[in-house]
Amino acid sequence: MIEVRDLTKKFNGFTAVDHVTFDVKNSEVFGLLGPNGAGKTTIIRMLSTLTRPTEGTAAIGGYDIVKQDNKVRQLIGLVSEKMIMYDRLTAEENLRFFGKLYNIQKNLLNQRIDELLELVQLSKWKDSKVGTFSTGMRQRMNVIRALLNMPKVLFLDEPTLGLDPQSTVEVREFIKKINRENKTTIILTTHMMNEADRLCDRIGIIDHGKISTLDTSTNLKKLVSGNDATVLKLEIPNLTTKMVTAIQALDCVKSVSQENASHIKIHATGDEAFNTIIDAVRAEKAKINSAENLQPTLEDVFLHITGREVRDKADNKIPMREHGPFRSKRRVR
Amino acid sequence: MISHSFRIAWKDLMELFRNRMGLVLLILMPIFMMTMVGFIYPSETSLNSVPIALVNEDAGFGDYSLSSTFIMTLNSINDNTGMMTLTNASNLDAVREMIQTGDAEGGIIISSDFTSNIMSGKQGTITIVTDESNPQMSAMIQAVLGQVFEQMGTMLAQQNVQGLGVDPNTSLAVVKPYNVQATGAVEGEFSYFDFIAPGIMAMTVMMSVMTGLPAAISQEREVGTLDGMMVAPINRLAVILGKTLAQMARGILQGVLILVLAVTLFGVTVHGNILLVFALLLLGVFSFVGLGVVLTSFAKDQETAVMMMTTIMFPMMFLSGVFFPIEQMPWFMQSISKVLPLTYVADALRKVMVLGADIPALTTELSVLITFGVIMTAIAVPVFKRAMTR
Numbered sequence: 001m002i003e004v005r006d007l008t009k010k011f012n013g014f015t016a017v018d019h020v021t022f023d024v025k026n027s028e029v030f031g032l033l034g035p036n037g038a039g040k041t042t043i044i045r046m047l048s049t050l051t052r053p054t055e056g057t058a059a060i061g062g063y064d065i066v067k068q069d070n071k072v073r074q075l076i077g078l079v080s081e082k083m084i085m086y087d088r089l090t091a092e093e094n095l096r097f098f099g100k101l102y103n104i105q106k107n108l109l110n111q112r113i114d115e116l117l118e119l120v121q122l123s124k125w126k127d128s129k130v131g132t133f134s135t136g137m138r139q140r141m142n143v144i145r146a147l148l149n150m151p152k153v154l155f156l157d158e159p160t161l162g163l164d165p166q167s168t169v170e171v172r173e174f175i176k177k178i179n180r181e182n183k184t185t186i187i188l189t190t191h192m193m194n195e196a197d198r199l200c201d202r203i204g205i206i207d208h209g210k211i212s213t214l215d216t217s218t219n220l221k222k223l224v225s226g227n228d229a230t231v232l233k234l235e236i237p238n239l240t241t242k243m244v245t246a247i248q249a250l251d252c253v254k255s256v257s258q259e260n261a262s263h264i265k266i267h268a269t270g271d272e273a274f275n276t277i278i279d280a281v282r283a284e285k286a287k288i289n290s291a292e293n294l295q296p297t298l299e300d301v302f303l304h305i306t307g308r309e310v311r312d313k314a315d316n317k318i319p320m321r322e323h324g325p326f327r328s329k330r331r332v333r
Numbered sequence: 334m335i336s337h338s339f340r341i342a343w344k345d346l347m348e349l350f351r352n353r354m355g356l357v358l359l360i361l362m363p364i365f366m367m368t369m370v371g372f373i374y375p376s377e378t379s380l381n382s383v384p385i386a387l388v389n390e391d392a393g394f395g396d397y398s399l400s401s402t403f404i405m406t407l408n409s410i411n412d413n414t415g416m417m418t419l420t421n422a423s424n425l426d427a428v429r430e431m432i433q434t435g436d437a438e439g440g441i442i443i444s445s446d447f448t449s450n451i452m453s454g455k456q457g458t459i460t461i462v463t464d465e466s467n468p469q470m471s472a473m474i475q476a477v478l479g480q481v482f483e484q485m486g487t488m489l490a491q492q493n494v495q496g497l498g499v500d501p502n503t504s505l506a507v508v509k510p511y512n513v514q515a516t517g518a519v520e521g522e523f524s525y526f527d528f529i530a531p532g533i534m535a536m537t538v539m540m541s542v543m544t545g546l547p548a549a550i551s552q553e554r555e556v557g558t559l560d561g562m563m564v565a566p567i568n569r570l571a572v573i574l575g576k577t578l579a580q581m582a583r584g585i586l587q588g589v590l591i592l593v594l595a596v597t598l599f600g601v602t603v604h605g606n607i608l609l610v611f612a613l614l615l616l617g618v619f620s621f622v623g624l625g626v627v628l629t630s631f632a633k634d635q636e637t638a639v640m641m642m643t644t645i646m647f648p649m650m651f652l653s654g655v656f657f658p659i660e661q662m663p664w665f666m667q668s669i670s671k672v673l674p675l676t677y678v679a680d681a682l683r684k685v686m687v688l689g690a691d692i693p694a695l696t697t698e699l700s701v702l703i704t705f706g707v708i709m710t711a712i713a714v715p716v717f718k719r720a721m722t723r
Binding site for chain 2: 048049050070074078083088098102103129
């Protein structure tokens with residue numbers, strides 16, 4: 001459905017996206033995971049014809065994003081990080097305005113507006129101005145606006161950014177539903193590991209404008225330390241330094257980190273690792289309150305691949321204004 | 334493309350009309366503009382009860398004093414017009430003090446040898462003291478008093494020549510052989526309003542479009558809604574066309590408001606075709622809009638856009654002859670003024686509204702505006718297209 005070849009974007013000498021190449025299959029949910037300023041938004045903007053690439057090509061449904069941009073626009077829907085909504089217009093007026101830009105027939109458009117509003121339970125707010133909506137309601141509007149033209153490909157740029165946990169869950173469920181029922185191909189960007197983990201069939205990890213790794217969530221996690229890796233979390237109320245030393249002394253243990261007075265996290269390898277560790281601490285008269293056998297998370301994957309945590313965002317190479325709420329318009333344009 | 338433009342224009346206007354505060358300001362702006370400019374600029378007829386200090390130093394000639402006759406005449410003229418409020422003062426210094434304190438706007442001093450000079454066949458001297466800190470006012474007072482003195486001088490001269498045995502019917506022709514009369518190209522009375530109303534109309538409409546367009550586009554870009562339009566399969570130009578239409582509607586609305594105010598409150602009469610007036614406004618917008626689009630393309634955000642527009646609008650306002658006639662500017666300003674489209678719009682509007690001119694009389698203005706518009710649009714379209722997909 002989407003073919004991206006050596007896509008590159010430079011802004012005044014700063015390379016935001018650096019020779020990115022990937023394919024997205026039909027009706028797949030593809031995630032771009034990375035810290036703010038990594039180049040996710042720029043990729044989305046290039047693919048949705050809003051920004052012209054400096055180098056490289058990309059095609060959506062066989063149409064070139066530069067040469068056949070209007071064909072591409074027919075096929076896609078964009079949920080931008082910023083709300084594409086006019087506060088002074090009502091929900092219905094907003095949808096009608098954007099619908100008309102797609103030359104959708106009047107009757108068909110009316111029907112679709114009603115369906116979409118119903119879908120996100122906003123029907124009774126149809127005639128209220130969007131400016132009066134809560135953030136969650138606005139984001140639901142923002143998503144259905146992108147669905148007016150029944151897009152084959154839907155781009156979602158940080159779709160749950162700034163939402164409360166309940167709205168976040170709602171929006172995620174909705175994204176899954178669109179993918180399942182309409183077979184819509186979805187590309188979403190996120191800096192949240194669990195979001196990528198929950199929603200995406202495949203994930204591209206992006207940092208400094210490059211896709212460093214691209215695979216399914218499961219395969220990515222295997223990358224961290226192979227199949228026999230164990231991450232064990234123990235709660236020991238009478239934890240002593242001697243116990244920690246004893247665990248560290250074991251051959252199968254790679255690292256031990258103490259999280260607080262009673263919790264430790266152990267990375268180990270080998271089939272018998274779990275039992276060996278338990279035996280070792282029991283021998284030290286440890287009273288185990290709970291033991292958790294953790295799966296490696298995407299957080300661990302990111303750490304493993306980039307050597308940094310996602311929370312670090314980008315690094316000093318990118319000026320401060322590229323981040324967070326003060327993000328410069330230059331990058332997003 | 335056209336239907337999309339109308340959609341966008343309609344959406345913009347809907348937003349505009351939902352913004353109560355903005356709407357109120359939109360209506361207030363032309364009202365302020367008209368009332369302020371209209372009332373502040375003084376005209377002779379608008380002089381009213383100006384405090385003038387009067388010093389009579391005349392020692393007379395024996396028992397005879399011409400100065401009292403003079404003052405009587407001055408008073409009787411003033412009673413009719415109500416132009417001045419005369420206060421007596423003792424001497425020049427007292428008059429200066431009164432002007433400094435603001436008790437008087439000017440002074441009239443009748444010299445001590447006024448009567449004796451006249452009686453001995455010389456000229457009587459009357460000095461007018463003016464307030465240099467208020468040049469507009471002092472020029473006005475000087476002109477008005479000059480006229481009054483002229484009249485009185487003529488009257489006196491007539492009496493004198495009659496005394497010399499000249500027929501009363503021909504005495505006026507003897508003392509004042511020339512009768513100068515001024516007449517305009519069009520019948521009727523004209524005020525400063527007739528001069529500025531067309532200019533202000535042109536300026537408001539231009540300003541609306543010029544500041545409105547970059548602000549509207551960069552605002553949508555900042556908020557992010559512009560992406561919503563750009564990601565739809567519409568012609569890029571539909572966006573700019575739609576926005577221009579909306580701003581134009583806004584500008585024309587203000588223009589109509591000014592016209593209505595000018596006609597109803599300030600007694601301006603439109604002598605030409607009203608449709609031609611609007612056609613000219615539209616042509617003016619066309620000549621301007623390209624420049625607005627180019628600036629929009631370069632502006633990074635709304636703030637920059639508005640600042641850029643203000644920087645350009647300000648000199649344009651003063652150099653285009655909206656408030657002051659171009660002829661009174663120094664040569665280098667006149668040459669700048671000649672390349673500003675607003676100059677031609679204001680000029681053409683003035684010709685139509687005041688002089689009742691028709692299209693053939695406007696050939697120069699029309700061709701300049703069309704040329705300017707075509708060139709600017711030709712530059713603006715590719716620049717805008719590029720800027721939209723940076």
